[in-house]
Amino acid sequence: MNVSRIEHIGIAVESLEKAIPYYETLLGIKCYAIEEVVDQKVKTAFFKVGDTKIELLESTNPEGPIGKFIEKKGQGIHHIAFAVDNVNEALTEVEANGIQLVDKQGRKGAEGLNIGFLHPKSTFGVLTELCSE
Ligand code: ZN
Numbered sequence: 001m002n003v004s005r006i007e008h009i010g011i012a013v014e015s016l017e018k019a020i021p022y023y024e025t026l027l028g029i030k031c032y033a034i035e036e037v038v039d040q041k042v043k044t045a046f047f048k049v050g051d052t053k054i055e056l057l058e059s060t061n062p063e064g065p066i067g068k069f070i071e072k073k074g075q076g077i078h079h080i081a082f083a084v085d086n087v088n089e090a091l092t093e094v095e096a097n098g099i100q101l102v103d104k105q106g107r108k109g110a111e112g113l114n115i116g117f118l119h120p121k122s123t124f125g126v127l128t129e130l131c132s133e
Pocket of ligand 1: 008010055074079081
């Protein structure tokens with residue numbers, strides 16, 4: 001598995017409307033995309049910081065993964081995403097190394113990326129996403 005960079009850092013927020021102006025001011029750049037990922041019950045907003053993105057995540061449903069995360073832990077860093085050449089191959093390799101997966105197979109995430117999550121139980125508490133184009 002070849003990890004080329006940190007693709008993005010996912011941050012759970014209660015409101016994109018409130019969080020976007022903060023990041024625009026802090027980073028001095030504009031949010032370049034807002035996208036809803038219906039099956040994840042989430043609305044995302046993206047900022048580009050060098051080769052890495054910040055992905056803000058607002059829940060569209062309290063039963064969704066971000067809604068539950070915020071209810072349990074509050075707002076904050078939700079996951080870190082590493083860019084790999086091929087998500088399906090990477091997931092197979094990771095699983096062969098005894099790491100528990102959330103997704104056995106890649107699926108479609110925001111920005112048309114193929115994504116798969118590793119379980120935080122196996123990753124020292126950090127929800128880890130692998131993604132490829
Ligand atoms: Zn992500």
